[in-house]
Amino acid sequence: MKELNINGLKVQLDDEGYLTDSSQWNEDIAKAIAAEDGIELTDKHMEVLKYLRDVFNKGETLTIRKVGKSGIVNIKEFYKLFPKGPLKLASKFAGLQKPSSCV
Amino acid sequence: MKKIVILGAGTAGTMMLNKLHNLLDKEEWELTIVDEYKTHYYQPGFLFIPFGIYKKQDVIKPKYDFFPPGTNAIFSKIDRVEGENNKVYLENGKVLNYDFLIIATGTQTRPEETPGLKDKLWYKDIFDFYTVEGAVALHKKFKDWEGGELVLCISEVPYKCPVAPLEFVFLAEAYFTKKGIRDKVNITYVTPMSGAFTKPVATKMLSELLEEKNIKIIPDFYLEKVDNENKKIISYDEREIPFDVLTIVPVNMGNDMVERSGLGDDMNFVRTDKFTLQSKDFENIFVLGDAANIPTSKAGSVAHFAGEILTENLLSAMEGRPMTAKFDGHANCYIETGYGKGALIDFNYDTEPLPGTFPLPGIGPFGLLKNTKINHYGKIMFRWIYWHMLLKGRELPIEANMTMAGKKKELI
Incomplete structure (x- = not known):
């Protein structure tokens, strides 16, 4: 467990750095979490994060392919914005739980 | 006469056909199944073919062999479902009306x-x-x-x-x-x-x-x-x-028919309530097996367990009662590990696969997350169970929803 203090609002992160209460999320929290991983969020990043939250809140499963079809970024751009594990990283910055494929 | 139509005669659709055939009053309900192909594949057997353990003839049988006598079967591609008007359009030009529809069109490799x-x-x-x-x-x-x-x-x-x-x-x-x-x-x-x-x-x-x-x-x-x-x-x-x-x-993607019907997500899997197994778009459409976008494994065992829940809910809906059965995402999979051994996992939406014994707590005979010879025999016996019991919708001695009995919880 880790605690971040963002403009006076205290938020909890789990051991892997994911926000424990997704409803607390805002852009400043996203920037603070991303900064922990050394990434500075641009408007494009933010657009992807908001898309992920929308999809997630509709109860749909997030996949890299879905993001690639979103019209916001293609898959290659998604990898460039969120290197290595884009869905894991983007979910973390979006304040969502760690994606687990349904296996 | 009221009508139930099942789309897809694979593992899930054939199971539902047999279950409903045994349960429905034939004076009152007409049951129809539609599929594009006439051959039924025992898909768990495909894995053994590259290694010469099974041959092609071990995994194929005519679909007709598993339909109850007098089944109204139509072999045609499905064009689309029109949920607003309770109609299914087939490629051969036929139009089917339904009171309840079960979509079991599976997933295909692309x-x-x-x-x-x-x-x-x-x-x-x-x-x-x-x-x-x-x-x-x-x-x-x-x-x-x-x-x-x-x-x-x-x-x-x-x-x-x-x-x-x-x-x-x-x-x-x-x-x-x-x-x-x-x-x-x-x-x-x-x-x-x-x-x-x-x-x-x-x-x-x-x-x-x-x-x-x-x-x-x-x-x-x-x-x-x-x-x-x-x-x-x-x-x-x-x-x-x-x-x-x-x-x-x-x-893997769902059938193109799902896309044409506007019922699917971006992978053509039908938007489905993970507990009731109803389509999220239409109350009288149910979804079984790989075709559904529910967050569990795409596997025959899931279709089997979900089939029991779906049957209960469908019977309630047919009689206008509230639906009370809830699917928990139960999956049960044998894992062949070679040299005549196998492992077994049993899990659901909320509980990850854990070690233990199955189906009897402390006894087994199967070991969960253990690599044993008996688990391998379970898999080998399963082909017989599949052809003779599972497809025919007979009861198996395993509960539809997962049980924690026999599982070691301290590892979570």
Whole structure:
């Protein structure tokens, strides 16, 4: 467990750095979490994060392919914005739980 | 006369047909099943074909063999469902009306979704084992293959039978050892997931097994394309893995009919309530098996367990009662590990696979997350159970929803 203090609002992160209460999320929290991983969020990043939250809140499963079809970024751009594990990283910055494929 | 129509006569659809045939008053209800193809495949058997354990004739039978007498079966492609008007349009021009519809059109492999996959090396050095054609072609390749880089790559999640690729590499390891050329074969397991499995306890057990068998795992690899000239697979973040033989799990998508009907997500899986198994768009449409977008495994065991819940809910809906049965995502999968042994996992939406015994607490006979001979026999016996009991909708001595009895909870 880790605690971040963002403009006076205290938020909890789990051991892997994911926000424990997704409803607390805002852009400043996203920037603070991303900064922990050394990434500075641009408007494009933010657009992807908001898309992920929308999809997630509709109860749909997030996949890299879905993001690639979103019209916001293609898959290659998604990898460039969120290197290595884009869905894991983007979910973390979006304040969502760690994606687990349904296996 | 009221009408129930089932779309798809695979494992899920055929099971529902038999269950409902036994339960419905035939004076009151007319039952129709529609499928494009006349052959039923025992899909769990495909895995054994490349290694010469099963032959093609072991896994195919006519669909008619599993339909109850007097079944109203239509063999035609399905054009689309019009949920607002309770109609199904078939490609042969027929229009079916329904009071209740069950969609069980499954999932299909789509190699054409990946550039370079279905190209000049297809069925020469690149194979799938999710079709009987691919499995048979791979068997021919393996017979006189002298070794090299054997790469198994999963293109996308979700895919049908999540443990099958693991079973494939375990069986390949045993096959080439028996052939005496294991030292000439490097086996690599490439997955877009972060490990051998998604859940921690099972991942640990399966990773150890991979390591013990000297199978290399490359996680977080998301396949973009195949380079046929240089025989390499390339990920979106530009990592490359060379292969001599590539066994691929192609992208899986639901039937195009789902897209034409406007009932699906972007992978053509039907938007489904994960508890009631109803379509999210229409109350009188139910979804069973791989066709549904519910967050559990795409596997026959899931279709079997969900089928019991769906039957209960459908009967309630038919009589205008509230639906009370809730599916928990129960899956139960044998994992062949080679050398006559196997492992078994049992899990649901909320509980990851845990060690223990199954189905009887403390007794078994099957061991959960253990590599034993008896688990392998379970898998072998299963083919008989599948043809003679499962498809015919007979009761099996396993509860539809998962039980914690026999599982070791302290590991969570």
